[in-house]
Amino acid sequence: MSFRRSAVALCAAVATGLNIAPAHAALAAEPITHSAPDAALSVNPIGSHESGIFDASAAEIVTYHPASQRVLTVNALSGSVDILDISDPTAPQLIGSVHAGEDTTINSVAVRADGLAVATVEPGVKTDPGSVIFFDAAGDGTVLDSLPVGSLPDMVTVTEDGAYAVVANEGEPAEDYSVDPEGSVSVITLPADVAAATEVRSAGFEAYNAPGALPEGIRIFGQFGDSTTVAQNLEPEYVTTSGGKAYVSLQENNAIAVVDIATATVEDIFPLGTVDLREVPMDISDKDDTVNIANWPINSFRMPDAIESYVVGGTTYIVTTNEGDARDWDAYSEEARVKDLGKEGLAPICEDAVDDMAEFQADENAGRLKITTADGLNADGTCYEEIYSYGGRGFSIFDQFGDLVFNSDDVFEQILAEAVPEYFNSNHSESTFEGRSDDKGPEPEGVALGEIGDRTYAFIGLERIGGVMVYDVTDPSAAEFVTYVNNRDFSVSMEDEADQAAALPAAGDLGPEGLTFIPAADSPNEKNLLVVGNEVSGTTTIFQIDEVLAQPGLSSLSSR
Structure with missing residues (x-):
């Protein structure tokens, strides 16, 4: 679910590309790493930019523009996109920011190869219609223009061919349910050059309001006041595109919608099912004083946040990070x-x-x-x-028809029990043992896919305990754990620090949110890189990915 933004934009003026004094977070002296015995990759932090702001979502979604060697980081606190020069990836520098206007929040940003960047803008009243802005990622931060989209535009992506931008408009209700906008997906036709788009179409869910139109297994619940229809209840969260289709996660509804991009039409919605704890064990108590990954007569909805897609043998596969989320409003x-x-x-x-x-x-x-x-x-x-x-406390892979082909089951928790036994299922703002076992455990949230050699890898961020799980997903039905890395120092517990500003650099990365993979061919140091935005520590950290020979490490952990 999207971060609840209460902060307003701190400045409406556009910051030009003047150099700004860089701030670099201290990398953890000993980053936590834990690898499979035959791990083909090592992943290590090499550089980080620090906003200096704790627990206020100062670094969220990240994307990369290869030609200018710039990372764009969504800073929800200031309502801006921060522009980082990573020509030296060990020392990223803040060189400017893009602002959407007073009393607005930017939620997401995507960029095309030529530098045309698109960012989603949430107004001060989240139930009002939102917008997107356009700017040149290689330019000085000037906003080219804007277009209206649906309510609460949460995430934007650009199609592989650069022809369209696709926006998930979440359409959350007001706290008192006096207004509940319909969820929708905006399809924006992008111009051939770096300029603002002028054409936007909306893919809505009105067709599913008819009795019996919605497939079984889709969660429709919590409706009263202004909220009466299926279209109002469906809440698009995240988008991935493949082969002319957009696959859109409906997190609270535990489903994925399939949108035909050319016609801006919702073609299908398929449910994502549950993880049965009778078969897949989880540690579900923070009061048992031990790691107890056990079976229970309980089911858990997958409810993914971020999703990504890739193609194998002509079939599109969708990787879902099964965070879980609850509707928890005043009314x-x-x-x-x-x-x-x-x-x-x-x-x-x-x-x-x-x-x-x-x-x-x-x-x-x-x-x-x-x-x-x-x-x-x-x-x-x-x-x-x-x-x-x-939440499923792991990740799943579905094919384009909605069939489950892989689930990571309890492997994330098993790995964490070995890698960080003293801080198993810790929270992100406080170093605890089992602080999140009673909720959603490690809470996988973000995902990026990358091709290295002839293999495809999934990089999955864990929102609470932190760190990135790396899986080889080349064979979608037999994904394999590779390594886990966490640039965090658990000896620094931010909730316990009297001077949080002074302690923050030593804490490392807290609360990974967005991830982007940079292939070696596009990388400033000609190495495969991973960029992670961390909303709690306010850091944007760069990891270098190296191919290695088999090494001793974690005993084999299988998944069902």
């Missing part, structure tokens, strides 16, 4: 804990759903796990016959 919240069921007006768990109710609902077992009250009730609504939680 409506689906969120509760297992131990809350049966109390304060909530229906209880059905007697035959678990063997020992008291033991199951104890804090050291399932009691503190955050769950949804919107799903799982029996036919008459008197008790919960099934319990549903949020």
Whole structure:
């Protein structure tokens, strides 16, 4: 789910490309690395830019323009896109910023090879229609023009051929549900040169308002006040494009929409299913004082945030990072804990759903796990016959038809239990043991794909404990763990620091959000690079990816 931005833009003026004194975050003295015994890659941090701002989303989505050797980083706090010169990737420099205007927030940015950049702009009232702005990534930050799009434009991407920009308009409701805009996908026809576009079309979901039109398994819930239709309930989050189609994650709805780009039409929506904890173990308690990756009579919705796609043998495959998310507004919240069921007006768990109710609902077992009250009730609504939680704590690969071909299962948590046993499932702003086990665990959120040699790799950012999981996804049905790297010093717990500004550089990277892969052919140092924007530490960090011989490390971890 998108970051809840409460900060307004600090400045409406456009910052030109004048040099600004660079700030470089200290890289962790000993970055955490953990690799498979036959790992073909090593991934190491080599440079970082520090905004100096803690826990205010000063570095989110990142993208790269090869010709100018510039990284564009979304700075939601200032409502801008920061422009970083990475001609020396060990010392990125802030050289300017692009602002969209007063009382606005930029949520996402994408760039075409010729430098035409597109950024999504959220107005001060998030339920109002949003816009996109255009600028030259190689220029001085001047905004060329803007176009209107749907409400809460969350993410933008540019198609492989550079002909279109596609925007996911999330359309979240107001806190009191007085307004609930329809979710939509904007398709923008881009000009041939570096100039503002003039044509935008909207792919909407009105066709699914008809009874029976929506495929089974799509979550439609939490509607009252102004919210009455399916189109209002569907909330586009993230977009990836392949072969003339846009695949759009509908995170809260646990689904992906398929949009034909040429006609700007939603062709299909397919559900993403659940992870069954009876088969896939998870650690679901922060009060059991141990790593306990175990099985439970619970299902968990995948609910991906970022998604990416690639083609193998003529078929498009979609990689989903299964973060999970809850609707939690002033007027409506689906969120509760297992131990809350049966109390304060909530229906209880059905007697035959678990063997020992008291033991199951104890804090050291399932009691503190955050769950949804919107799903799982029996036919008459008197008790919960099934319990549903949020997120798969890993990633999945689906084919273009919506068929699941791979799920990483419990491997992320197994790796973290070995790599950082003292800080297993830590939070991002505080160094804790199991601080997130009762919620969504490591919380995979961002993903980038990259080709190195004849292999395709997925780089997956973990929002809470931090770091990047690297998988070889060349064979979509048999993805394999390669390595894990985390540029974080857990000895620095930011919530416990009296002087957070002074402590922040030593903490390293906190809360990875957006990732982009830079192939060696486009790289300033002719090495494969990975750029990660970290919203909690406000750092934009560059990792170098090197091919290596097999090395000793983690014992083999399989997934189902």
